[in-house]
Amino acid sequence: MKEIEELFLPDNVRYAETHEWARDDDGNVTVGINDYAQDQLGDIVFVELPEVGATLDKGEEFGTLESVKAVSEIYMPVSGEITAINEALEEAPELVNQEPYNRGWIIEVKPDDPDEINTLMDNNEYIETLKGDE
Amino acid sequence: MNKKQIKKTLLHDWHLEHGANMAMFGGYEMPLWYPSGAKREHLAVLTGAGMFDTSHMAVIMVEGPGTLDLFQACFTKDLEACIGKGKTPLVPGRCAYGAFLDDLGHVRDDAIVSQIAPEMYMIVVNAGMGGQIARYLKDQAGGSDIEIHDLTDGVGKMDIQGPMSARILAKIIREPEAVFDRMVYFSFKGFFDDDSPLAGAVRLLDGTPVMLSRTGYTGEFGFEIFINPDNIERAWKMALEAGKNFELTVCGLAARDSLRAGAVLPLSHQDIGPWPFINNPWSFAIPFNNDRTGFTKKFIGDQALKGIEEPEHTYPFAGFDMRKVSPDDSTVVTDSDSAEIGVVLTCVTDMAIGRVEGKIYSVASPDKPDGFNPKGLSCGFIRVTKKLSGGDTVELKDGRRTIKVAIVDDIRPDRTARRAIKNML
Structure with a gap:
């Protein structure tokens, strides 16, 4: 298990309490799970993805990650419409473990409110919540 | 559970240093998987070899006049009819799998019994169960001269499982040809205590005596190695070094769980437990007679297993x-x-x-x-x-x-x- 200081928590994404990350990519928001979450879950063997076009509120479940350990829900970090899903995960779910912020992205969202992403935590604030969990 | 009650095996620091994801199991903080990931660990045991720290399992020694009768009364397997198709008696050097039941036919725990010598047996039960099963056996032994010693945390155990296991072990034990000669499934050689007459049979290259048992919990070819706890870290590192050319992968409990389930082996207190130990895939542990109308011996729980109205x-x-x-x-x-x-x-x-x-x-x-x-x-x-x-x-x-x-x-x-x-x- 990675120590907090070993986690890769880049500063160009925002963080949700439920361990998703969200990145503003020219108005759309790309979403995945962060390094802490993938390390905790272990090998991810299946990703259940939502339908493109679905509209969900912040905090709603949009899919599940199935690891060797458990099945875990993933939640919307912002409200909006799902505009793309990472179809590569159907064949290669391990990308979520290997490259959680790049090829392991999960969905892209057109946010209802472009500013909502700024209500999420930055990496330093997120690290504080992890320390609180210890 | 407060921190004082969390038990650790002697390889705990090694697990942490090697990035293991740890979790509680049976009162011990144990590795779930290492950075290689549970999937690779699982596959390694099928194609190469995997090594597991299983020191959380509990070992109990039972010896003295009447020990066989005690097991015949308390253990489901008929130790007088358990080897091979001919159902011959257990002999020194061989092991048998069965369960300890209560009067309701419910499972107290499952165990592998290894016969060390006539009227001398070593049993391996699940993590945290050593004290409970030792006390139970003492109660059942009553005023007899049977000696029962709970060696919980007094014996180190590591398993090497997978088709490459023997080739790896051959690099770290003395006289491997002699050790492996006619070593059938569910048999063992050697002992971990130098005072035992068996101890000379299997030694690591540095002279450390071990008990090498062709058993395991993965369904794959392999060994369980019992060793004095003072020596386990050295043996672990020796095996790792020797295993470098044989795809040896260190494995955690997640791979152990997926391997054993695929091999149709039960996890005690989950797949067998407080319900009658019958009508399950493990009927080989129940002493049925040939036409399955009854049992070949009397044992605690036997009456409860008969004539269950709503099975x-x-x-x-x-x-x-x-x-x-x-x-x-x-x-x-x-x-x-x-x-x-x-x-x-x-x-x-x-x-x-x-x-x-x-x-x-x-x-x-x-x-x-x-x-x-x-x-x-x-x-x-x-x-x-x-x-x-x-x-x-x-x-x-x-x-x-x-x-x-x-x-x-x-x-x-x-x-x-x-x-x-x-x-x-």
């Missing part, structure tokens, strides 16, 4: 893809009429198997189709009130999803546990 049945199942359900109080099994018929005991993914045209293959199957690259199948055990047959499908339903699975006689095909050792060197 429950435990069956292995295999799913149709890797998706699993999470067994908890709300997880149910439904039949083809959507009637609730029972509960899910274990549901994991065996990541080495897949279905091709209805047949299950493993990555180790000699007849696997070209390009076979399985994503895994959910598998495990259900306990239901309805009698089912191989091929019947049922649905498992948790709070999140419903999956269809088929009742099977066996799960992961082409396992290696029983291979002749001469073909594995």
Whole structure:
């Protein structure tokens, strides 16, 4: 298990309490799970993805990650419409473990409110919540 | 559980230094997986070898006049009729699997009994169960001269499992040819205590005596190694070094769980527990007579196993893809009429198997189709009130999803546990 200081928590994404990350990519928001979450879950063997076009509120479940350990829900970090899903995960779910912020992205969202992403935590604030969990 | 009660094995620091994801199991903080990941660990045991710290398991020594009678009364396996097709008695150097039941026929724990000498046995029970089973045996032994010693945390144990296991061990033990000669499944040689007359039979290259047992919990060819705890870290590192050329991968409890489920082996207190130990895939541990009308001996719990009015049945199942359900109080099994018929005991993914045209293959199957690259199948055990047959499908339903699975006689095909050792060197 990675120590907090070993986690890769880049500063160009925002963080949700439920361990998703969200990145503003020219108005759309790309979403995945962060390094802490993938390390905790272990090998991810299946990703259940939502339908493109679905509209969900912040905090709603949009899919599940199935690891060797458990099945875990993933939640919307912002409200909006799902505009793309990472179809590569159907064949290669391990990308979520290997490259959680790049090829392991999960969905892209057109946010209802472009500013909502700024209500999420930055990496330093997120690290504080992890320390609180210890 | 407060921190004072968390137990650690002697390899705990090694696990942490090597990035293990740790979790509590049986009162011990144990590695779930290492950075290589549980999937690679699981596959390594089928194609190369895996090494597991299993020092959390409890060892009990039982010896003295009357010990055989004690086991005959308390243990389900008939130790006077358990070796081979001829059902000959257990002898020194051989092991047997069975369970300790209560008067209701419910499982106290399961165990492997190894006969060290006439009237001298070593038993291995589950983590945290050493004290309880030792006390139970003492109660049953009453005023006899039987000596019972709970060696919990007094014996180190590491398992090397997988087709390359013997080749790795051959690099770290003295006289491997002699040690492996006629070493059949469920037999052992050597002992971990230098004071034992058996100790000379198996020694590591540095002279450390070990008990080497052709047993394990993966369904694959391999060994359990019992060793004085002072020596386990050295032996562990020796094996790792020797295993570098043989794909030896250190494995955690997650791989152990998925390997054993695919091999149709029960986890005590989960797949067997406080319900009658019968109508399950482990009837080989019950001393049925030839026509299964009764038992070959009397034992504690035997009456309760007879004539159960509303029997429950435990069956292995295999799913149709890797998706699993999470067994908890709300997880149910439904039949083809959507009637609730029972509960899910274990549901994991065996990541080495897949279905091709209805047949299950493993990555180790000699007849696997070209390009076979399985994503895994959910598998495990259900306990239901309805009698089912191989091929019947049922649905498992948790709070999140419903999956269809088929009742099977066996799960992961082409396992290696029983291979002749001469073909594995």
